[in-house]
Amino acid sequence: MSEQVIDLKKRRFLTNATSVVGAVGVGFVLVPFLSSWMPSARAKAAGAPIDVNITKLEPGQLVRVLWRKKPVWIFRRDAQALANLKTLDGDLADPNSTGNSKTNQPTYITENHRAIKAEIAVIVGICTHLGCSPTYRPELGAADLGGDSWKGGFYCPCHGSKFDLAGRVYSGVPAPTNLVIPPYHFVSDSLIQIGVDPTTSAS
Incomplete structure (x- = not known):
């Protein structure tokens, strides 16, 4: 038992x-x-869209985000900065992005401010020369960048390439083309989605 x-x-x-x-x-x-x-994570990094809230973005302020492992700059231009863009055509290699720079922006970006909304710029922060990341130099008349002729923009410290506040390359510098504009669209006035073409977006 x-x-x-x-x-x-x-x-x-x-x-x-x-x-x-x-x-x-x-x-x-x-x-x-x-x-x-x-x-x-690799699939997400390969191209998943990202949302950026710009509610608190002040004139002159720039924020950096990462999309497809690339830095993307989002900044707000004031009325003076937009007016200055129109005065720079003679100093730029391809002011209207009609040459080799044409492929560096979506087809729906047509104006010289290279943006959907003139005051909000969205630009990939990689120099088109050898891939360095330029520095943001928004101050007017910087002595080391041309004095009175400098209206604000980006300077690549690696080899001296210069770009205006629309990412357009100056003449006579190593960079061959304007900076790249990524596909993006406005979900609302305060929310940008990077990585989605508005011509194919359902929003």
């Missing part, structure tokens, strides 16, 4: 232990299977 009780206890123990080990084994199989349904 006592032997049967002991055997039943052993049997229950072995049954429970087997169940636990089986459940753990199923978990090890199931976790990678379920995680395979989720997009990897």
Whole structure:
């Protein structure tokens, strides 16, 4: 009688232990299977759109975000900065982005401010020469960048390329083309989505 009780206890123990080990084994199989349904970090970095809230973006202020592993600048230009853009055509290599720079911007970007909304610029912050990241130099008349002729823009410290506040390249510098404008659209007045072409967006 006592032997049967002991055997039943052993049997229950072995049954429970087997169940636990089986459940753990199923978990090890199931976790990678379920995680395979989720997009990897690499897939997200490859092109997933990002949303940027610009509610608090002040005139002259620039914010940097990362999209497709590239820095993207978003900044607000005031009325003076926009007016200055129209005076720079003679200093620029391709002021209307009609030459080699044409492929560096979406087809819906047509004006010399190179933006959907004139006051909000969205530009990939990578120099078109050798891929350095230019510095933001919004101050007017910077002595080291041309004095009175400098109306604000970007300066690449690697090899001296200069760009205006629309990302248009100056003449006589190493960079061959204007900075790239990524695909983007306004979800609302205060929210920009980078990585989505508005001509194909359902928004």
